Amino acid sequence: MECFHDVDRASAFADAKMKKNNLFTTDRMFCDVYCFEPGQEQSPHSHDGSDKIYYVVEGAGTIRIGSEERVVEAGGVVLAPAGEPHGVVNHGSNRLRLLVFMAPLP
Numbered sequence: 001m002e003c004f005h006d007v008d009r010a011s012a013f014a015d016a017k018m019k020k021n022n023l024f025t026t027d028r029m030f031c032d033v034y035c036f037e038p039g040q041e042q043s044p045h046s047h048d049g050s051d052k053i054y055y056v057v058e059g060a061g062t063i064r065i066g067s068e069e070r071v072v073e074a075g076g077v078v079l080a081p082a083g084e085p086h087g088v089v090n091h092g093s094n095r096l097r098l099l100v101f102m103a104p105l106p
Contacts, residue, residue: 001024001026005023005024007023007033007097007099010023010033011033012035013035013036013037014035015037017040018034018035018040018042018088018090019034019035020032020033020034021033021035025105027105028103028104028105029101029102029103029104029105030101030102030105031099031100031101033057033097033098033099033100034054034097034098034100035095035096036059036061036088036090036095036096036097036098037090037095038091038092038093038094038095039090039091040089040090040096041087041088041089041090042087042088042089043087044064044087045085045086045087046083046084046085046086047083047106048082048083048106049082049083049106050082050103050104050105051079051080051081051103052079052086052101052102053078053079053080053100053101053102054072054077054078054080054088054099054100055076055077055078055099055101056072056075056077056096056097056098057097057098058074058094058096058097059074059090059092059094059095059097060072060073060074060092061089061090061091061092061096062088062089062090062091063078063086063087063088064085064086064087064088064089065078065079065080065081065085065086066085071091
């Protein structure tokens with residue numbers, strides 16, 4: 001397993017929908033870079049038994065956890081506890097990149 005990555009070089013965007021770019025996967029967790037073009041979203045969903053962390057690397061996005069939504073800018077970090085519905089929307093005119101950790105694997 002590769003233990004060193006560069007988030008910028010691991011980032012790729014797609015025109016059709018937000019793109020997940022995997023950095024690390026183990027038996028216990030994963031770490032991805034989620035890339036959103038303007039207008040793209042991750043529909044609300046939940047993971048029973050798995051916590052997820054979103055760290056905003058670039059841009060700003062609306063992140064929903066349960067019934068609460070907030071605009072989170074670069075440098076912000078958000079916890080989606082296991083079982084809580086969560087999702088992301090890029091309402092802005094710039095690209096959005098998130099570093100995403102989830103453990104344990106669903």
